[in-house]
Amino acid sequence: MKPASFDYVSASSIDQAVSVLSELGDEAKVIAGGQSLVAMMNFRLARPATLVDINRVPGLDVIDVGADSVAVGALVRHRRLELGGEVPGPLGDLLAEAGHHVGHLPIRTRGTFCGSIAHADPASEWCVLAALLDARMEATSTRGTRLIPAEEFFVTVFTTALEPDEILTAVHLPLLSENHHVGFAEFSRRAGDFAIVMAMTAIEVADGRITDARVALGGVAAQPTRSSAAEAVLVGRAPGAETFADAASAAAENVTPHGDVHGPAEYRVDLVRAMVRRSLTRALGEG
Amino acid sequence: MLVGSAVPRTEDPPLIRGRGSFVADRATGAWAVRFVRSPVASGVIRSIEFPDGALVFTAADLEGLGDIRPMLHRGDYAPVAQPLLARDRVRFAGEPLAAVVARTAYEAEDLAEQVYVDIDVEDCVVDVVSAMADGAPKVHETDLGTNIAVDARVATPGVAEAFTSAAHVVEVQVGSDRQSAFPLETRGGLAEFDPRTGRVRLTTSTQAAHVVRTAICDVLGIPERDLQVIAPDVGGGFGQKYCLAREDAVVTWLARRLERRVAWIEDRLENFTSAFHSREHQYTLRAAFSADGIMQALDADIICNVGAYSCYPVTCAVEPLMAMAEMPGPYAVREYAARARAVLTNLCPIAPYRGVSRPVITLALERLMDTAARQLGVDPVELRLRNLIDDFPHTSPTGLVYDEASYREALRSAVEAVDLPSLRQRQAELRERGRFIGVGFSTFSERTGYGTSAFAARMMDVTLGYEDVELAMDPSGNVELRIGASPHGQGLATALGQIVADRLGIELAAVRVNHGDTDRDPFGWGSFASRGMVIAGGAASLAADMLAEQVSRVAAEMLEAVPEDIVLADGAATVAGTTVSVLISEVARTASHRRDLAGGVQGLAVRTTYDPAGTFSNACHVAVVEVDPDTGAVTIERFVVVEDAGLLVNPMIVDGQIHGGVCQGIANALYESLQYDDDGNLVTASLLDYLPPTIAELPHVEIHHLVTISDATLTGAKGVGEGGTIGAPAAVLNAISDALSPWGVDVNQMPATPSRIRSLIRGRHPERNNTR
Amino acid sequence: MSSQERPVTLEVNGDPVRVFVEARKTLADTLREDCGLTGTHLGCEQGVCGACTVLIDGDPVRSCLMFAVQAEGSEIRTIEGLESADGTLHPLQQSFWDHHGLQCGFCTPGFLMLAAGVLEKDPNADEETLREALSSNLCRCTGYQNILKSVLAAAEKLRS
Numbered sequence A: 001m002k003p004a005s006f007d008y009v010s011a012s013s014i015d016q017a018v019s020v021l022s023e024l025g026d027e028a029k030v031i032a033g034g035q036s037l038v039a040m041m042n043f044r045l046a047r048p049a050t051l052v053d054i055n056r057v058p059g060l061d062v063i064d065v066g067a068d069s070v071a072v073g074a075l076v077r078h079r080r081l082e083l084g085g086e087v088p089g090p091l092g093d094l095l096a097e098a099g100h101h102v103g104h105l106p107i108r109t110r111g112t113f114c115g116s117i118a119h120a121d122p123a124s125e126w127c128v129l130a131a132l133l134d135a136r137m138e139a140t141s142t143r144g145t146r147l148i149p150a151e152e153f154f155v156t157v158f159t160t161a162l163e164p165d166e167i168l169t170a171v172h173l174p175l176l177s178e179n180h181h182v183g184f185a186e187f188s189r190r191a192g193d194f195a196i197v198m199a200m201t202a203i204e205v206a207d208g209r210i211t212d213a214r215v216a217l218g219g220v221a222a223q224p225t226r227s228s229a230a231e232a233v234l235v236g237r238a239p240g241a242e243t244f245a246d247a248a249s250a251a252a253e254n255v256t257p258h259g260d261v262h263g264p265a266e267y268r269v270d271l272v273r274a275m276v277r278r279s280l281t282r283a284l285g286e287g
Numbered sequence B: 001m002l003v004g005s006a007v008p009r010t011e012d013p014p015l016i017r018g019r020g021s022f023v024a025d026r027a028t029g030a031w032a033v034r035f036v037r038s039p040v041a042s043g044v045i046r047s048i049e050f051p052d053g054a055l056v057f058t059a060a061d062l063e064g065l066g067d068i069r070p071m072l073h074r075g076d077y078a079p080v081a082q083p084l085l086a087r088d089r090v091r092f093a094g095e096p097l098a099a100v101v102a103r104t105a106y107e108a109e110d111l112a113e114q115v116y117v118d119i120d121v122e123d124c125v126v127d128v129v130s131a132m133a134d135g136a137p138k139v140h141e142t143d144l145g146t147n148i149a150v151d152a153r154v155a156t157p158g159v160a161e162a163f164t165s166a167a168h169v170v171e172v173q174v175g176s177d178r179q180s181a182f183p184l185e186t187r188g189g190l191a192e193f194d195p196r197t198g199r200v201r202l203t204t205s206t207q208a209a210h211v212v213r214t215a216i217c218d219v220l221g222i223p224e225r226d227l228q229v230i231a232p233d234v235g236g237g238f239g240q241k242y243c244l245a246r247e248d249a250v251v252t253w254l255a256r257r258l259e260r261r262v263a264w265i266e267d268r269l270e271n272f273t274s275a276f277h278s279r280e281h282q283y284t285l286r287a288a289f290s291a292d293g294i295m296q297a298l299d300a301d302i303i304c305n306v307g308a309y310s311c312y313p314v315t316c317a318v319e320p321l322m323a324m325a326e327m328p329g330p331y332a333v334r335e336y337a338a339r340a341r342a343v344l345t346n347l348c349p350i351a352p353y354r355g356v357s358r359p360v361i362t363l364a365l366e367r368l369m370d371t372a373a374r375q376l377g378v379d380p381v382e383l384r385l386r387n388l389i390d391d392f393p394h395t396s397p398t399g400l401v402y403d404e405a406s407y408r409e410a411l412r413s414a415v416e417a418v419d420l421p422s423l424r425q426r427q428a429e430l431r432e433r434g435r436f437i438g439v440g441f442s443t444f445s446e447r448t449g450y451g452t453s454a455f456a457a458r459m460m461d462v463t464l465g466y467e468d469v470e471l472a473m474d475p476s477g478n479v480e481l482r483i484g485a486s487p488h489g490q491g492l493a494t495a496l497g498q499i500v501a502d503r504l505g506i507e508l509a510a511v512r513v514n515h516g517d518t519d520r521d522p523f524g525w526g527s528f529a530s531r532g533m534v535i536a537g538g539a540a541s542l543a544a545d546m547l548a549e550q551v552s553r554v555a556a557e558m559l560e561a562v563p564e565d566i567v568l569a570d571g572a573a574t575v576a577g578t579t580v581s582v583l584i585s586e587v588a589r590t591a592s593h594r595r596d597l598a599g600g601v602q603g604l605a606v607r608t609t610y611d612p613a614g615t616f617s618n619a620c621h622v623a624v625v626e627v628d629p630d631t632g633a634v635t636i637e638r639f640v641v642v643e644d645a646g647l648l649v650n651p652m653i654v655d656g657q658i659h660g661g662v663c664q665g666i667a668n669a670l671y672e673s674l675q676y677d678d679d680g681n682l683v684t685a686s687l688l689d690y691l692p693p694t695i696a697e698l699p700h701v702e703i704h705h706l707v708t709i710s711d712a713t714l715t716g717a718k719g720v721g722e723g724g725t726i727g728a729p730a731a732v733l734n735a736i737s738d739a740l741s742p743w744g745v746d747v748n749q750m751p752a753t754p755s756r757i758r759s760l761i762r763g764r765h766p767e768r769n770n771t772r
Numbered sequence C: 001m002s003s004q005e006r007p008v009t010l011e012v013n014g015d016p017v018r019v020f021v022e023a024r025k026t027l028a029d030t031l032r033e034d035c036g037l038t039g040t041h042l043g044c045e046q047g048v049c050g051a052c053t054v055l056i057d058g059d060p061v062r063s064c065l066m067f068a069v070q071a072e073g074s075e076i077r078t079i080e081g082l083e084s085a086d087g088t089l090h091p092l093q094q095s096f097w098d099h100h101g102l103q104c105g106f107c108t109p110g111f112l113m114l115a116a117g118v119l120e121k122d123p124n125a126d127e128e129t130l131r132e133a134l135s136s137n138l139c140r141c142t143g144y145q146n147i148l149k150s151v152l153a154a155a156e157k158l159r160s
């Protein structure tokens, strides 16, 4: 379990990083926290010819809070979001709560938010969060910068819409108003493991009725997904145990996950039901 | 008195300072060996190609060397041979095909990628049912002509009659998935050729240095004096490092061939695919009970999937045969029949792991007890009390003699410790609110410290059993105890030091225990089977008494007294009842440097041996769990152990053994499973899929001790190394089944994963999706 | 691709160290082989077991998931640097010894560095926080009970 040889470039600016990438194309790979990439390189499942290290690029470790959105830069580590205090409102709460569930402390110390999103594991907390909030991914290359919506970004397991010469320089998330209630529930076998199934919800309530509902699921498909079935059930109804149970059932009936060593497909369906219900209950209490 | 007190371990200082010396630590700078392993489970090797001039070695290079062929002298055993590198065909995915040698581990891995292996893939067998079916592909051509490596039976005369006349017949089927012992340090061997002497020094992460030496010398055809085997600091073994690693033999051969210093440090992926696996047992147990709940007869069908080869020296038959021999466990049943089979498959070979078959034996018996209790309408604790052995010595239907123990008392204490009545009340209240807790008991015996007589009954080529020790005092009054046991974390050096120091009246710091070096230590069988304290401890106590006698004789001469009056304590030899004394260090100096004044004592050195028949520790474990019926998740709320391991030489170390053992038992019960696909590929070969628990998954283990001193051991100590692992799974699965009793769900297969629990619930209650 | 060795300057346990390593060499292997600090162990090389935990600029990090070249200029602390210069054990080391926090000792350096990093950042960490932090690493021998006990006792001592 020793990695294959590679060339190493420690970029000192984004310009330098993207120009190396544009020169080398898919021979090169960006390394951020390395918490997924190096493990894969140790198994020789990834063998980039060149590693472009962005850890010393100034200006990427910023959380930029705007009027109605926040941009999380490419070197913002999981731990910083978990500790919180920078992103206001329900979004900050959700980042802290979900961030706490990303791997273990040493992993969170080094791994990055953007790295997770670029890695595109469908059971990653941040990928599910990006799907939940229709995040926009800021991709930068020598050709300029573009914003990719979450819906288009996650192509399949470990595959995104990023071109080989693009760097994910930031992820833009909408801030959530105080009317929003956020909930998070995941099921994993051990502390720190990737979830088998995860549900994240953001619900807006006005006058005792749900006016906007977002429900996102991880671990049930090749990408993090929204459950439009559950969302449809929720909107217009009063929050409460029965509503949540119906939404959970709708979510469960509309997923077609694959089985793996942690259980057959039906098991994931069971977990979807349980996690959606729990995340809603956590968001809104019993009613 | 040091014995009985929780003195801090003498092993620890280097380990906490980062100055431990594990094989990989000693191997820096050596040429790296890497094994190219079979990517398929079964097939014929057509060719192996590699770059010209590269240091790549295959079976062709090893021609003339022997195979590893552990033997059991019984007609129902079919011996199988394991070549050092696969020759002609491969029998499991992960089997070594070639060894490459390069300057660094990185370069060795680069080179291994350039070795092209052409294999004609053939059908494989991965499970016991297909392996035993007619026309199944054969893993080996054996004398028995099937995939069955051992097929043994026992029966007492009255079994059939007992079943016919039984008031109740109860049946359970239980099993354990494959598991990895998962020592945190993987395996590895460093072989160093000494051009001056032609000898090789093999430093290997093993539990039994002498056994490795014999095995390797046999296959390489060299005399034992040409090989020194050293077990350095060993990062856990638990059985995986007891049996011979064929890779160690290859590394030794490479050092001789290349006249170099070469090292193989296994990586975690190899450790999963190729280091011995464990368990994978399926048992069917039937019991005949009288109307008043006394077990009259027991019938066991035992099937073990042992993988592709037989492990040296204990053979692949050890697990089914142990299950057959020890199945009645702590229960006093008279009539007993069993059939035990070891089935060869195209999977990684199995070797005993902490507890060997006993975790599954205990699971089977304890699930049987709970199932019977329900069927008979008797309280499960009461049913156990009616059947536990209480007359000592007790002879089991297979002829094992149980020395005095505290089976019933342990169970009663456990019931009290958890306050069973209030637990039951809480259980009822929580159920009302849709929460499901359960309590599970596991009462068991742990056969420990058995010597040659017990092993001779197994009819292995190699009869393990005794322990030799040497003890010598140097002229400064320090002693060195050299042992054949090979501890690796159990704290044996400290505990033996306590025994020796007490008997010689010296400080613990004056005792050094040397182990794991075949040049220096007497022949011994290493560390396994909870034997270190009982056997090496017994031998050490004998040796210490012998040495004390020599010291006393010299001291008597110096003090003009008689040896019988000399008391050794606090570093001095004193004439009893007086203040006349001499320092032991002076006695030691006199014995070496002034032989003329030593009263005829010819040096302060002794050698002795101890070889007991064995003893039974016992314990009762109780688990209190909560099961989440929506997800199938199990949380262990409380875990209580009432342990009787006789005299506790060092209670802190004993408790540590129990903590660790219970943790591995819970891992077996809930988390760990090695799974293969139908083509014989391991699909759980990383720590993302194979799940040793972290602190977050484990309960605080609460320990209570009972102390039965039996005359079966010299020191009064019984073995305790495996008990935690043996008892915990049954307690956990009983507790889960108890929690889920309103759902009518019984959990009999380990690990009881959330997904398995959910399927059982779903199977019973398809309409109930959620409770909350 | 390049197997060329390049110079890397690190500060290890307070001492400046210059090594020549291939870019692909992990920090763990570099510490073990090029710095002679074999107290940092490798148990999985995939980031799960934590046996390789060292402190980088004060934070506990998996040294198997980082290349030495990436650590250029960083301050690294390993188990060998945990005791004081005069050889006095760090309270965590002493506590692991006193409370039987180790058996085979293979995981021990990783747990000690993890705990040291956590307690330096948060001396008042409560039992729950420490338990959770300790869930980052694997131990196969102890069942963790005495590891937790050792860390709690050391935390107490460090505070007083």
Ligand SMILES: Cc1cc2nc3c(=O)[nH]c(=O)nc-3n(C[C@H](O)[C@H](O)[C@H](O)COP(=O)(O)OP(=O)(O)OC[C@H]3O[C@@H](n4cnc5c(N)ncnc54)[C@H](O)[C@@H]3O)c2cc1C
Pocket: A029, A030, A031, A032, A033, A034, A035, A036, A037, A038, A039, A074, A101, A102, A103, A104, A107, A110, A111, A112, A113, A114, A115, A116, A118, A119, A123, A124, A125, A126, A162, A166, A167, A168, A169, A192, A193, A194, A195, C046, C047, C048
């Ligand atoms: C033991 C363990 C447990 C874990 N548990 C979890 C968990 O529970 N949940 C979870 O979500 N994750 C978990 N992870 C993964 C962890 O969160 C990683 O940090 C994350 O997946 C990747 O982030 P990184 O910064 O480390 O990226 P890297 O490993 O450096 O890179 C990952 C991939 O993304 C690419 N990449 C990284 N940054 C960029 C960028 N800015 N632009 C373009 N491409 C980029 C890389 O080229 C690479 O392909 C775990 C990891 C380990 C080792």
Ligand code: FES
Pocket: C041, C042, C043, C044, C045, C046, C047, C048, C049, C050, C051, C052, C053, C062, C063, C064, C065
């Ligand atoms: S070796 Fe680094 S985490 Fe296991």
Ligand code: FES
Pocket: B184, B235, B236, B489, C101, C102, C103, C104, C105, C106, C107, C108, C138, C139, C140, C141, C142
């Ligand atoms: S003490 Fe052996 S792995 Fe922790």
